[in-house]
Each structure stands twice: as structure tokens, then as C-alpha cells.
Amino acid sequence: MEEATREIIAIAPGDPLYPVNLGKISGKLRTLYALGNTALLGETFAAAVVGTTTPSEAAKAACAETTSFLVEKGFVIVSGLAAGCDTIAHQSCLDAGGKTIAVLAHGLDICYPRSNLNLRDAILEKGGLLLSEYPPGTKPRKNFFVARDRIQSGLSRGIVVIETDVTGGTMHTARFAEKQKRLIGCIVSQARGNKELLKENKALPLKTAMEKDTFIISMKILDIKSHEPDKKSQMELF
Template identity: 40%
Template sequence: MKYNIAVCREDDERYPNELRNLKGMPSLLYYKGNIEIINQHKNIAAIGSRTLSEQGSKLAYRTGIKIAEEGFNLVNGLALGCDTLALKGALSVNGKCVVFLPCGLDRILPASNQKLAEEILEKGGCLLSEYPEKTAVQKYRYVERDRLQSGISQGVIVIEAEQNSGTMHTADFAMRQYKRLACYAYSLLQMSSGNQYLENTGKSTVLHDETGLAAFLDNIKQSQSYEQMKLPF
């Protein structure tokens, strides 16, 4: 890829403001592309499982479009399935995307999303990692990456996920980080035991349609960002 890897340290004004409020965040980030968009606009993570129902696929794409149209950066991990479709939706309306990888930025995972990663950069987005070049992916690094997806975002939306999927790590981090959390109603979807779990916690806004999504996004758009004491995770 033509974009060189750069480093952003915690004392740099471009370092993501949302991460400053949380303990256990990396003291530096490796990035490609335009890292400045992270603090210039609010960020919404749109996440879900790699295996989706037909309805989940449609919701992922439409959610990506709506997030971008409302002026948010779309955040996720470039995974197949939900992540990919949400990113493609955002990019279809020239939205800005922020992607965290669980490895060094000298490689793209999955490799099949190489062109998608390039389009993200070409349209003014950003790829990030807390790991230096040549860092290979390990299973635990996916979980570490998940805390950054929620940490950098003002809101997290679960499209469709089973309860045993990696998506639920990000949702759990969102709750522990006191992020606004939403999920689509499990009754709308086929592979949605994770959505059902989130509904049952009472800690997630339940989305039934695009009107509900618009209201969730508007609530975040209208809210003010306040400097907090660092939270212990």
C-alpha cells in the first residue's frame, strides 16, 4: 500500500481523545491515512458476526450508509461479514472509516479485504494498530483490538451476532467503558442470540428500524463530550 506507517504518541494532539479517558490504552498508535478525522468527528462502531442472515446483511450495509450520512466516522475491525458490509455502505456515500487491525499495519487481515482497506485510505479514512510492523496476529490480539474499537467510539451498534461470537467482546467493553450501546432487535434476525442477550441486559438501546437508528445517532450527535477521570480498564 502506498501509505507509509506513522506513529501517534499519547502526548500528540492527534491522539484519540476518547482513549485518553480510559486506563489500559496504548501509549502510542501506529496508523496509515488521516488520523485527524478521529478527533474532528464523532465515531460510531458498527460491528457484528462474520456469518449473517440476509436481513442482517441488509441492515449492516444500510447502517453504514446512515452513519456516514449523519457525519460520523464508521469504526470496526475490517472483518468479513458485518464489518465489511458496513464499511462498504459508508464508502458508497463517501463516508470516512476508521479501522483497527489486530496485527502490524504491514499486512491486511483478512487479505481478501486489501482493496477495501485501500479504498478506506483513498477516501480519507484511517487504519490503526497498537502493534508495530511485522507483528503477527494472535487470537488474544483480536480481543485487545476490540477494546480500542469501543474505546475510540461515542457509540457502538451491534448489527447481528451470536452470543459466543467475538462481537460480544466489543459489546462488553462498551458497557464497561460506559459507551452508548445499541443492537438491532433479535426478532428481526436469524443468528442473533447475542442481540437477545444485550436486550435482556437492559443496557442496550434496541433498534427496530431506521427511525430508531436515526434517533440513536441524533442523541449522540447532540451530546457534549466531557473530560472524565480515567476509568479503571
């Protein structure tokens, strides 16, 4: 049963609604703010789909196809409601009849970018969720976007990198995923960030049907255990 609300609610660590997956990444957790279907916070089968705000045509197609595939396999889709790959991931999830969580870098009473206002509303109308660690009224800041990347990966069993350069938010998310012991899948492309992740064996290639199936199975059987990161990782994560 969906637990939906059109009011922004605060969810403190220890609350039964606190995200199951996120609650296992560190001993130091923060209050979250949620709007929409909070039942999704209890879903452990979630996957983050992330990528550049300026994807190539090939990346756009890969993002839509991969997201639909994940929905078909029973995953909630996590992304950041940014332009480009995030937008495609959320929209493709809704088009496929799935549920999606948008992790925002500002208060939930703000929509950024404004061009995604209709998509934001559609996410709520179709049983999705908006989530943030920032209280209502908080405006977006550059460092907030980096910080929210750790929540995207922390909510998920794995992340899928669609297309990225060697710098930027997608690579931040990949680094957080690695620290949090989440699986990382990567679309095979000529993008510099994709090539680096695959060359350094930090991500599983997602090209063939067998590779995609293996990634899905690996995420489903992944045992996400609570762990205490070292002090350096603690600071980087929170």
C-alpha cells in the same frame, strides 16, 4: 483538511494526533500506529459498526442500511476490517461517501484477511485510516483480536451491534463499550447475542425510525468525560 500519509507513523499518548475519544477512557494509554488520514483521529463523532463474520442476509442488509444512515448523520465509521459485518460496514461507508477507520489486530503492513486487500487500499484511497496498537511486522494472534475490540469502542461515541451470538468479538466489543460508558445500539433480530443485549437492557433497540433517530441524538449529545476505571477494569481495558 485531510492529513494523509502513506507511511506508518507512531502516535504516543500526549501527541496532538492521539485520538480524542480514546484518550478519555483510561489513564494508561499505549502508542498507536496509523496509516492514512490521521485527521480522523480528531473526529469525536464516530460510531463503531460491529457484527458476526457470517451474517445472515437480513443482517447484511441491516448493516449496509445502518452504516449509510450513520454516514448521512455525520459519523465516521469504525470497524475491524474482518470478514462479514465489518467488511460491509467499511464498504457501505465508502459507498455513501463517508470516512472510515479500520482497527487492526496486527501490524499495518499486513492485511488480514487477504480477501480484504482491495478494501484496505480503497479505505486509504478514499481518505480513511488504518489504526493498530501493534508495530509493523506483528502477525495477528487470537488474543489481539479481543484486545483491539476495546479500541473500536473507545474511539467511538457508541457502537451498533448488527448480529452476534452470545460469544465472540462482537460481544467483547459490547462489554468494552459498557465499561467505557459508550452507548450501545442493537439491531432487533433473532440472533442470540442481540436478544440477550436487548433483554438485559444493555442496548437500545434499533428497529423503528424513531429509535434510530433517538440513538443518533443520544450519541451526539453524549458527554464523554475522562474517568479512571477500577483496577479490574483497567486490566480488562488495557
